[in-house]
Amino acid sequence: MTSRFAIILAAGQGTRMKSKLYKVLHQVCGKAMVDHVLSQLEKEDVDQILTIVGHGAEKVKETLGNRTEYALQAEQLGTGHAVMQAEDFLGDKDGMTLVVCGDTPLFTAKTFDKLFEYHEKNHDAATVLTAKTDNPFGYGRVIRNFDGEVEKIVEQKDATPEEAKVSEINTGVYVFDNKKLFETLHQINNDNAQGEYYLPDVIGILQSQNEKIGAYQMNDFNESMGVNDRVALSKATKIMQKRINEQHMRNGVTIIDPENTYIDADVQIGADTIIEPGVQLKGKTVIGEDCTIGAHSQIIDCVIEDGVTVTTSYLEQSTMHKNSNIGPYSHLRPLADIGENVHIGNFVEVKKAQIGKDTKVGHLTYVGDATLGKEINVGCGTIFINYDGMNKHHTNVGDFSFIGSGANLVAPLEIGDHAYVAAGSTITNDVPPHAMGIGRGRQVNKEGYYDKYPVAEAAKKIEKAENNK
Structure with missing residues (x-):
């Protein structure tokens, strides 16, 4: 030739x-x-x-x-x-x-x-x-x-x-x-x-x-079409967007609303995955089969394995393994590694952390610079405190551990397998395997404290009025 x-x-x-x-x-x-x-x-x-x-x-x-x-x-x-x-x-x-x-x-x-x-x-x-x-x-x-x-x-x-x-x-x-x-x-x-x-x-x-x-x-x-100005750039983008979306649909991907779905040229998507409206898939993202990418999610340079569900969340430079799920309104920052069957709930942020198989991080939690084992429950409002103002520090949490709601885990920290952290604790020292870590201030009750404040008088008036009805 x-x-x-x-x-x-x-x-x-x-x-x-x-x-x-x-x-x-x-x-x-x-x-x-x-x-x-x-x-x-x-x-x-x-x-x-x-x-x-x-x-x-x-x-x-x-x-x-x-x-x-x-x-x-x-x-x-x-x-x-x-x-x-x-x-x-x-x-x-x-x-x-x-x-x-x-x-x-x-x-x-x-x-x-x-x-x-x-x-x-x-x-x-x-x-x-x-x-x-x-x-x-x-x-x-x-x-x-x-x-x-x-x-x-x-x-x-x-x-x-x-x-x-x-x-x-x-x-x-x-x-x-x-x-x-x-x-x-x-x-x-x-x-x-x-x-x-x-x-x-x-x-x-x-x-x-x-x-x-x-x-x-x-x-x-x-x-x-040659592109000489921003108007032509937008027209070319619209044509390319249509071409990309149609190719994915021919390959077995369901795109609910192609006109409002934005997929970059190098993105790969497996068959029987469903893409809902408003989704943006960017960079070199790879999405497996049988996934659901919920409305208005944005995924950048990530690997999403088979059977994953992403509900209205923002993911960047991270990996979600098979059958895991996230959202709504959660954020994977770079180098988050979410294991098989892991549940990441709403308003959770994960950064540079590995989360093991079957672990659950339900809601309102920050996990940064950490390694979590398998079958862990992380309670609501838990904070992995990884920054001391100068350096980042790492936390390890062992398999089958239980982290109670509202816990503050101050790195560097080792929490052993089958360990417990009591709700509301601030943990600064390692917790051995099978132990419970409690870091709370002692509770003191002040009798009659409420009655000293004007709000008490207002409450009494409301209660009196209700009783006279």
């Missing part, structure tokens, strides 16, 4: 975004636009991928890592000039080269593959990726002759009234014979209003040399 190369143009700053963040790094469904493009190319049998960087080069490299090679466009002098920066990497190679912009996040691997195949089959010097739209205003029109061959590509401002009626547009994606691309790039000039070197000029030069120019028309115009 003919060698395949790809060049991603990612050097522009994107002033219309009005942002400190470089345009191609703006995210669509949790992933930088340029990363979407690269991810689709990685699904193809591409021999070499080169990304042209300029503004924000280091940030782009940080985002994409070593998945691509890089060439620097120090001055932004147009798309033709950008592609010329790839000559040292690709210029002498036989094969075909796809050129795509890094701000077009909706293109799919399938479309790239069909474009490569069309180009190779027809032995074109260059092939333009085209699409049809009901509103072609602003796009370059693809003008074909009676045999269906590309006669020319004309920009909106240069189109005649008849040409302007043409609905087939140039998407700005091309495949070239690699050597002819770089030979022709040396022939383009910047004799235009912007003083830049334009890649589409290569098409005209190749035509003047009687080279064959092809055009492959894709089915979905939406794929070609």
Whole structure:
């Protein structure tokens, strides 16, 4: 098979975004636009991928890592000039080269593959990726002759009234014979209003040399959307969101309200899981089968195993093992590890803590920097006091222990297996296995104390009035 190369143009700053963040790094469904493009190319049998960087080069490299090679466009002098920066990497190679912009996040691997195949089959010097739209205003029109061959590509401002009626547009994606691309790039000039070197000029030069120019028309115009401002970014996100949700549903996931469910591109979800409205699944979250993710939950970079129920809660960088549950209104902070069949109730916060199988943390509790064994009951209002103002300290709680309501466990602390902590205790010393720890102030009752205060007089008046009814 003919060698395949790809060049991603990612050097522009994107002033219309009005942002400190470089345009191609703006995210669509949790992933930088340029990363979407690269991810689709990685699904193809591409021999070499080169990304042209300029503004924000280091940030782009940080985002994409070593998945691509890089060439620097120090001055932004147009798309033709950008592609010329790839000559040292690709210029002498036989094969075909796809050129795509890094701000077009909706293109799919399938479309790239069909474009490569069309180009190779027809032995074109260059092939333009085209699409049809009901509103072609602003796009370059693809003008074909009676045999269906590309006669020319004309920009909106240069189109005649008849040409302007043409609905087939140039998407700005091309495949070239690699050597002819770089030979022709040396022939383009910047004799235009912007003083830049334009890649589409290569098409005209190749035509003047009687080279064959092809055009492959894709089915979905939406794929070609370029993002130049925040309005286009929101539209692209909506299209991508719909695509992602539909793919999960086809794979056996129930999404109750797809229009109001937000799933990032790299999220994985198992079959027969139910996603309720308002849910946000972000980053590289992995959710197993037969789970229920309750309305308005937000889950970021977590692993959720089979059979888990999350009810209106916020989870980040944590793990929930099989058949555990959480919520409503609870929070897993980073490095929480929730064991099998564990119950995390309402208004519970867990941070950097491991909770063993079948343990229950019912409600209104903070568990931080702790290791809890199996079959433990943690009572309402328990606080794991892990911070002394300078350092964090750890608490270990043994299997089958019972922590009474309202307990304060002051770390560092060891509570043994089968130990008890009495309700309302502040525990500062270790509790041995099978022992009970009690840390309360002694109760003292003051007789007649209530009668000394004005509230008592008011109560007597109310009681007298009720008795006289």
